[in-house]
Amino acid sequence: MKYTEEHEWLRADGDVYVVGITEHATTQLGDLVFVELPEVGATVSKDDEIVVIESVKAASDIMAPVDGEIIEVNTALADDPSLANSDAVGAGWFFKIKPSDPSQLDDMMDEAAYNAMIG
Template sequence: MLKFTPDHEWLKLDGDVATIGITIHAAEQLGDLVFVELPEVGAELTKDGNAATVESVKAASDVYCPLDGEVTEVNQAIVDDPAVVNSDPQGAGWFFKLKLKNPSDADGLLDESAYKDLIG
């Protein structure tokens, strides 16, 4: 099940673990990424806190954590080749996996229909 945030992050939920990245819309708005900085495995992140940083030829942007949890895995492939985020933002371009403190909190996020309405 995919969920979205108003800040253009997506989550794919699998039990109490969420795979998190930026949306296709966000990748298109940023343009070609040249740098990605990810959180450390084991880091405790809080909802709406800064989780990662991306830099494109246009600007640097923060990626926010959609829910509280602990980072269990990061995608080193996008650090090595940030263009993967541009080519497949909601697939191979995922950023990190988060073990959620309260998986039910995801119910408060946007579904795909609501996100599409948001970006219009």
């Protein structure tokens, strides 16, 4: 697993990456009530705001962790946003992305570094 400073996790699945947000992030956000996912096939650039998530209290954006193409989105999460709270690194995944420049993953944190960041 790779982690970003924006509290996203990326898990390799062949040549694509499954992306979600960490349990630390969902705990901080509280109960999620709405998720708007990107379109399958969209070409995105790193740091584009491609997902909108809303908790009971506030809205936030999730940024593309790398340049690439959106291969699949988790429609079950759009139907039941609480999956991100109950199973952040499993059923609560957001989208799958195929990086156009896999070297962008090199700078990301591993689990130990992420845990050190969140203290």
